[in-house]
Amino acid sequence: MTPEYAALLSAVDRFANLRRITSTQQVEGPFRRLPIAGPKFRVLQAHEWGNYQRDQDEVKGWLRTIAEGRGQDVARAISGRLGTLDAVMRLDAARQEIQTLAFVQGVQAAYALGVALLLSPSTGLRGRLGHCTAPGCGRFRLDLDVRPGRRWRYCSTPHRRRADRATATERKRRSRNT
Numbered sequence: 001m002t003p004e005y006a007a008l009l010s011a012v013d014r015f016a017n018l019r020r021i022t023s024t025q026q027v028e029g030p031f032r033r034l035p036i037a038g039p040k041f042r043v044l045q046a047h048e049w050g051n052y053q054r055d056q057d058e059v060k061g062w063l064r065t066i067a068e069g070r071g072q073d074v075a076r077a078i079s080g081r082l083g084t085l086d087a088v089m090r091l092d093a094a095r096q097e098i099q100t101l102a103f104v105q106g107v108q109a110a111y112a113l114g115v116a117l118l119l120s121p122s123t124g125l126r127g128r129l130g131h132c133t134a135p136g137c138g139r140f141r142l143d144l145d146v147r148p149g150r151r152w153r154y155c156s157t158p159h160r161r162r163a164d165r166a167t168a169t170e171r172k173r174r175s176r177n178t
């Protein structure tokens, strides 16, 4: 994982966790500041901020599906999106290693690339995505330090308890109905 891609993944995580979208700059700013933001990065008109609400719903849906272990459903949706990326080849002279750098030209391309990285087995990050299922929360967290051990699942102990209580209530409700 290059620092460029790690920064992209942090921006995707931040976008998915925004509580309320109030302006286009709020969404575009962190993506435009990324080292991989291309020179033709497309910004929306101020009144078009609602488009980013739909984009956020989309990326949250993808992340939720991955967290539930159904990555293959998301992969199909994303593969068509990556056609808008620009790529440059670079030879790292010190390591004598060829590198491909992708440039994103808009918010949609940025989060599609971020989620594609998350899905790719070579990054080893798929299992590092946590989704807090406490009622009313729904935060995502991407643990970029790949290390063994249990992955993050809930924001906090109170959220874990809240989620456990909700599961227990749901189980009771189901057993009554059968």
Ligand SMILES: [Zn+2]
Pocket (backbone or CB within 6 Å): 132, 133, 134, 137, 138, 139, 154, 155, 156, 159
């Ligand atoms: Zn939570």
